[in-house]
Amino acid sequence: MPAQAVLEVLAEYGSRIDSLMEQYLLRHADPEFAEAVLYPVRAGGKRVRPALAILSCMASGGREEQAYPAAIAVELVHNYSLILDDIIDHSELRRGKPTLWKKYGLSTAILVAVHYRETISEVLNDSPDPKLFHEVVARAVKLLVDGERLDILFEQAGREDEPYVVQHRRRVVSLDDYIRMIERKTAALIQAACELGALSAGAPQAHVQALSEYGYNLGIAFQVGDDIIDIFGEEEKTGKKVGGDIYEHKLGNVVLLLAMEELGVALAEVLAKSEVTPEDAARVIDLVKRTSARQRAEELRNRYVERALTALDRLPESRYKDLLRKLAIFIKEREF
């Protein structure tokens, strides 16, 4: 299987929850509210998190269906966070379509988000161990909140109308700060997906732990890879504007963070401009290319991929474990 084909297999596993997920979302939803409620999950998405929950369950000897509550819950958490992130970042497009708030209005988007969170609670009640599953999800979402908070505080301009951000904004961000931010913003939920998948199978503690570590390291590697693609990707492949994080003043992109060590004020000045122009972004990318930032970021990403693979070694061989391994390897190669 070529590395990229793993994505298609994953999408196939992930898509198996779609119909059940929609049923949960429509529970206690007025028919007049249904269209807005279904919009986020119908707008696309690769369903990576539910696929991870399902594969983690099966790699632990469980049956696919046992993982459905976990899989649906993590996919809904992901969508819940995207609905709110798009409000927070004033984003008008996602996956080439209007974001929920842009399409229906702010009030509706907030109400849909709250409805998602209650649906998550209902799904978790149908899991094999509701109390434990509620605890894992609550912890992951609180980490998500803190990761998003830090990501915002790492922005070097904007949000002048937000007193908390203006007061607490970070002018210096270390690599440790960055890891701390992305382990919350990104890795915590991917880790929870794997952990809940394993728990759904009733896996022994050692296997739950192995998959939890796999998920954590995969999540970090994934976000570092995402940051690299944001700066060096090709618009035709990614479907996203190159350098989006530069326009958003993000020192919380690892490439920009590492380049800052070599470029200093020349980069800092651009990120701190109240309005970043396409010329600014192009100039930054040019400057960054002359540093070792890309190479160091790729090494960092690959180190976490290796850790994810090492964690997997503690599981018995199976075709599901093999898919999890292939996914980790794919992260080293992906260009979109």
Add this chain to the structure above:
Amino acid sequence: MPAQAVLEVLAEYGSRIDSLMEQYLLRHADPEFAEAVLYPVRAGGKRVRPALAILSCMASGGREEQAYPAAIAVELVHNYSLILDDIIDHSELRRGKPTLWKKYGLSTAILVAVHYRETISEVLNDSPDPKLFHEVVARAVKLLVDGERLDILFEQAGREDEPYVVQHRRRVVSLDDYIRMIERKTAALIQAACELGALSAGAPQAHVQALSEYGYNLGIAFQVGDDIIDIFGEEEKTGKKVGGDIYEHKLGNVVLLLAMEELGVALAEVLAKSEVTPEDAARVIDLVKRTSARQRAEELRNRYVERALTALDRLPESRYKDLLRKLAIFIKEREF
């Protein structure tokens, strides 16, 4: 005890959860986030819902402490909904202080709201029956969402930038529509407070049901009373601008709704103005005073108070039941 003194007794019961509630809120909260997280619960509030949970527990033969998880959960749900309502309504003041989003910024307010919801989940996990308590809360919050959605759709102007509202706005609202809206927006959570309080005591099903009905009817009566005060209250007593619902174009105020039957277009025109002036509001109040709306609204409120009292009859006598009875009677008399 004069009717009003019941409020002080209730506030005393309600305040007993404050310190434990803050401990829960600070769980997994970064110290740098703590001030914003505590702001909503420290900004005041009468703690009616936790008092209802505690009294319902004690009226069912339980100990006060047994009700703490239920009491904290419903108070946090209440605050969670206020944080988001203030964003949705662009409200800058609550209880005489800046609202959370106004004080810290929109991103921070959204992140605090999400943190509240996860704290609710953590608290419910410490209840006597987590799965059941999660279910009751998820149901109540989904109803809250739908009540808020309807309340917005009953507005006669504004939100021109919100396509969902513009498309689904109601031009005609019946009394049945109104009851359907407030049983979701207001009664569902008060009902859940009483029900969860009784469940915390391990009360027999008949008592849980009686307290659930008490809470539902109390909640409806409370909201009708609130609507009456909004139009006819005195600013010195309420601390709120008289006729606030007129400025907000709300046909979802029962007094305005009932007055509409007698006034028709004269009232409809003002509510549909894009900007309601103080002169408009004064004129509407004057017009409404010449109708039977106030009297009919008071009769409606009192009918629900009677139903709440009837539900209480099914509980054994106790001083806690007596307090619940006094609270219902107080709703007939309150002026703020």
